[in-house]
Amino acid sequence: MKRTLVRYRNTAFGRFVYRNQKYAPILFFMGGFIFDTLTLGRIDRVYDTVVLCSHMTLLSITLFLYNTVDEDKWEGTFIRRYSEYFPLAIQFFFGALSSAFVIYFFRSVSMSKTLFFFILLVLLLFANEFLKRKISNKYLQFSIYFFISFTFFAFMIPTLIKEMNTFIFIISGLISLGCTLALITFIFRSSPGTRAEISLKKLISLILSIYITINVFYYFNLIPPVPLAMDAGLVAHDVRKINNEYIVTYERNPWYIFWRKHHVTFHRQAGQRVYVFTSVFAPTDLKKSIFHRWKRYNPETGKWEVTDDIDFEVAGGRDRGFRGYTYKNNLREGQWKVEVITEEELILGIVDFEIKNTSQPHKGGMVKRSF
Structure with a gap:
């Protein structure tokens, strides 16, 4: 793998990317958004479902590995050797999922008060591209993760069970909340470094505040009724x-x-x-x-x-x-x-x-x- 990377860096394209690396986030953002625009269509297509579920699963796994990679159990493994790429992978999955939801929400949003939530998603998409150095902040990591997870389940569950109403939205939120808290707890117990870096009560309070905010948005009709x-x-x-x-x-x-x-x-x-x-x-x-x-x-x-x-x-x-x-x-x-x-x-x-x-x-x- 390392030899491949060295050969890549010595190519004309590799040297070009290295010289212009400060523009890379914008270029990857544009490329990823265009790719999603061209390939993602209907939320109920098998392709779209597989892509979104894969992104969400891989994001969860990568987030776990990134926050536990310093533990002794990973010593000498390929996970430790390539751990420097985990932040890039997390950013990629954040960007891929948020851009996909922007595309789906763009179909649903009206030029009304629901536009506010759409703008929030767009801001998240841009923030992901320009806040790379903040990705190590675990409070930011899990806040974005929960927001994306909530949006993911709000789309996916109605699509899979063929039903959409307030009860389904509440269930989607609770499943997302449960999955996020389970991941946080698992990482917190597995990683002494994480325990030293964050306050579990503070992080859970932050997640709960986001959960309450999204439900308030829903109550006041500020969220488009996806997947319609x-x-x-x-x-x-x-x-x-x-x-x-x-x-x-x-x-x-x-x-x-x-x-x-x-x-x-x-x-x-x-x-x-x-x-x-x-x-x-x-x-x-x-x-x-x-x-x-x-x-x-x-x-x-x-x-x-x-x-x-x-x-x-x-x-x-x-x-x-x-x-x-x-x-x-x-x-x-x-x-x-x-x-x-x-x-x-x-x-x-x-x-x-x-x-x-x-x-x-x-x-x-x-x-x-x-x-």
Whole structure:
């Protein structure tokens, strides 16, 4: 192994990497994120499941070895010889898992209050790349480990058992908490060096505070309801189902607005319905009732008022998402939004728009699209 490393360092590529090693974390970050983006797709795919479970398992093993490598039992073994690479391995697994969750959460997050949790994940991803020297801090190690572990089980358990609700989220958190505390206790008992370096009570208190914080986030709907994700959501003039395809007609955006499909101003003619169409991704065999909560902004009170909750069920497995729509008649002019929510009132996404009454068709034209 050492000879291989020496030969590698003497190559042109090896010398280039050595000269530019200060940029290596950024390059590996970009490469890892691009790799995950290209290879990870559905959380319920066998490939994705195997990759995530492998990363989580190897992270746990590496964390144990890194914190016990100075013990006499590893003397003369290959584990001791290559222990200098353990921090890099830990950082790699932290980065791989956090980038994967960023990719999955990006599908689920709406531009609403759940965006806060998504930003937190992104910050964790960047922090992992730029805090390499802090990885030896055991409080930081296990804090990040628990956060990633909680996120891992919150994704994986609903996917495996084909069910998602508040009880499952609580169970996922408890399993993560139990696994993390078991690993910490095992390391603490196995390593005199660890016992001398940290206070077990302080570390457990830190883990419990993170556990409580995540549950508070969940209670206040600050966490997207993964593994569900809203693939598409738009306000439309017409929705028709033909041969298991939904033909959606909506107003065309100006050419320079490329980040949103539908026009935010709905030009409504007399007697016309207002449709809201959504496509929701769900893992295979996972069934869930989804609600469209219609809200109108009341300028007199300055508050959003709920007008209707209309439900429909999604069943998982379809790559392009499971589709549904609701509609209303005789809507007043003004600001409207439709929240796409679960039974637990966790927000999948928001479709917001403004209704303006008009006697003429929309001058920008219409788009017909199949979903």
